[in-house]
């Protein structure tokens with residue numbers, strides 16, 4: 001789908017994208033707008049960046065709402081969803097994207113580093129999903145807008161299955177997201193709420209700048225990527241739009257790996 005496309009599979013819907021001021025979240029917010037959805041642009045730190053994303057969203061002729069909230073704080077998440085409903089009418093789509101890394105070798109990792117990553121990456125997804133589901137159930141079905149009562153897309157990582165030395169907090173959080181997503185999908189399917197994950201591989205964003213910003217680092221990274229290119233944020237955005245659309249109406253409880261083959265055991269290209 002390109003910017004000139006008039007295919008708007010999410011027309012009339014409202015999407016909340018957490019962590020939307022940069023990286024993958026930013027691309028997803030713009031992708032949702034391009035597909036016709038109004039977008040709540042959540043951010044926690046950088047308001048100027050969030051406002052810039054909202055401008056890009058609005059350029060697609062939809063409404064944008066910029067809202068600051070730390071997704072790990074229950075009261076802030078409740079207030080965010082309340083405001084979205086007040087100002088935009090309801091919520092049809094949640095993209096639980098906000099996430100961070102606090103890397104350290106295990107023997108040096110502080111409890112604070114462990115806790116912050118689990119709080120944002122896992123508890124944050126739980127809190128946002130819970131509030132979104134409460135709104136889906138309150139609003140009830142609107143079949144002319146979507147066959148589903150609501151859609152949740154969890155942004156996970158290849159590290160929901162690939163162990164990651166030096167990043168045990170992050171890998172544990174994403175392993176948790178996998179079972180959170182599947183258990184929610186099982187619990188909510190009867191209500192016609194679809195819950196899926198996207199597991200990005202190495203995507204060109206600020207979170208992993210060290211892994212792609214020099215030629216040597218990029219070459220080393222490509223040893224882990226059979227498709228031999230880094231992912232771009234829009235690779236993830238296109239997958240998110242599809243999962244949120246009725247084109248994916250029979251898809252629930254699954255993880256879509258968008259990783260250029262990173263999960264294909266690239267070490268086995270030769271040998272074994």
Ligand code: BGC
Pocket residue numbers: 101156157158159200201202203207208211
């Ligand atoms: C991490 C990145 C990393 C990628 C592939 C992502 O989930 O946030 O730092 O480059 O996984 O290892």
